[in-house]
Amino acid sequence: xxxxxxxxxxxxxxxxxxxxxxxxxxxxxxxxxxxxxxxxxxxxxxxxxxxxxxxxxxxxxxxxxxxxxxxxxxxxxxxxxxxxxxxxxxxxxxxxxxxxxxxxxxxxxxxxxxxxxxxxxxxxxxxxxxxxxxxxxxxxxxxxxxxxxxxxxxxxxxxxxxxxxxxxxxxxxxxxxxxxxxxxxxxxxxxxxxxxxxxxxxxxxxxxxxxxxxxxxxxxxxxxxxxxxxxxxxxxxxxxxxxxxxxxxxxxxxxxxxxxxxxxxxxxxxxxxxxxxxxxxxxxxxxxxxxxxxxxxxxxxxxxxxxxxxxxxxxxxxxxxxxxxxxxxxxxxxxxxxxxxxxxxxxxxxxxxxxxxxxxxxxxxxxxxxxxxxxxxxxxxxxx
Numbered sequence: 001x002x003x004x005x006x007x008x009x010x011x012x013x014x015x016x017x018x019x020x021x022x023x024x025x026x027x028x029x030x031x032x033x034x035x036x037x038x039x040x041x042x043x044x045x046x047x048x049x050x051x052x053x054x055x056x057x058x059x060x061x062x063x064x065x066x067x068x069x070x071x072x073x074x075x076x077x078x079x080x081x082x083x084x085x086x087x088x089x090x091x092x093x094x095x096x097x098x099x100x101x102x103x104x105x106x107x108x109x110x111x112x113x114x115x116x117x118x119x120x121x122x123x124x125x126x127x128x129x130x131x132x133x134x135x136x137x138x139x140x141x142x143x144x145x146x147x148x149x150x151x152x153x154x155x156x157x158x159x160x161x162x163x164x165x166x167x168x169x170x171x172x173x174x175x176x177x178x179x180x181x182x183x184x185x186x187x188x189x190x191x192x193x194x195x196x197x198x199x200x201x202x203x204x205x206x207x208x209x210x211x212x213x214x215x216x217x218x219x220x221x222x223x224x225x226x227x228x229x230x231x232x233x234x235x236x237x238x239x240x241x242x243x244x245x246x247x248x249x250x251x252x253x254x255x256x257x258x259x260x261x262x263x264x265x266x267x268x269x270x271x272x273x274x275x276x277x278x279x280x281x282x283x284x285x286x287x288x289x290x291x292x293x294x295x296x297x298x299x300x301x302x303x304x305x306x307x308x309x310x311x312x313x314x315x316x317x318x319x320x321x322x323x324x325x326x327x328x329x330x331x332x333x334x335x336x337x338x339x340x341x342x343x344x345x346x347x348x349x350x351x352x353x354x355x356x357x358x359x360x361x362x363x364x365x366x367x368x369x370x371x372x373x374x375x376x377x378x379x380x381x382x383x384x
Contacts, residue, residue: 139230146233172254201377220248256368263375321351
């Protein structure tokens with residue numbers, strides 16, 4: 001018997017038994033109305049025993065038992081004979097589609113909940129506002145310093161590097177810390193729905209990621225044009241779209257990082273503390289404080305697993321990797337050196353490697369999602 005049939009049965013009893021209201025949890029409704037005798041003194045067990053709904057249910061059960069006794073059921077349409085039944089009633093593509101539809105349709109209902117409204121505003125409205133403010137701040141801080149032209153100094157080259165390092169790390173940190181609170185509320189819903197077998201851990205994790213993509217794209221479209229044109233990086237279409245694309249990837253990666261940290265942590269406070277600690281540690285090894293080639297070999301491996309180091313690699317190699325302007329190399333006592341050679345020797349940046357760096361960032365995003373799936377699948381912080 002479907003739940004809607006049971007709800008219709010209870011609502012049709014009359015005798016003071018109210019019908020379910022719109023949006024009310026069906027399980028709570030049934031427990032509430034059957035917790036005591038009916039208002040007219042009759043017992044619900046006796047009412048059910050004499051009902052047509054009970055007889056129809058018994059008939060359906062008997063038919064299923066007879067069908068099972070006759071042998072295995074034929075394979076469903078489109079299913080190979082002998083295929084074992086899966087844990088979920090629908091394939092993963094259907095689960096993902098339904099999860100996305102549910103996320104979109106539930107937004108109007110969430111906006112009526114003050115707690116969730118604050119959460120959504122912190123994750124979306126405030127995040128977009130901070131992105132705009134940060135774009136203006138970074139642009140005006142490094143205004144007109146986006147290129148190394150003839151006659152430029154070593155500090156002019158460092159200005160380009162500093163802007164890229166700071167923008168990637170700080171904008172990503174905003175996303176990482178702001179997504180944790182929203183993901184925590186979504187995880188509470190997950191614990192209520194996972195037992196019913198509605199969807200797999202992978203479906204949940206990927207739907208949570210896909211729902212974020214429009215907001216991440218909006219952030220990238222706000223930050224990139226403003227900061228790019230104020231700082232005056234290379235005024236060409238190719239470098240601009242590389243800049244836009246890498247910042248979009250950086251937002252995706254830090255958002256995925258925030259999800260992963262939350263899924264591993266028992267609560268929001270622990271997740272924010274863990275996330276902030278990891279950010280501080282990785283900031284030391286991204287190549288800004290000390291270039292990769294100047295690190296001791298025993299610590300250099302950390303550079304390779306730091307996401308912001310590869311994002312910076314892609315942008316710096318794209319903007320300056322082909323620049324042959326001579327600047328005084330402060331690492332070698334002021335020796336005049338082409339910018340591209342200096343970057344390759346001291347920082348390890350090669351123009352030919354910029355797309356490999358992008359590919360590595362994409363791989364890191366995939367790793368973050370896989371780690372999130374494993375955390376949701378095998379770690380349960382629910383308290384009973």
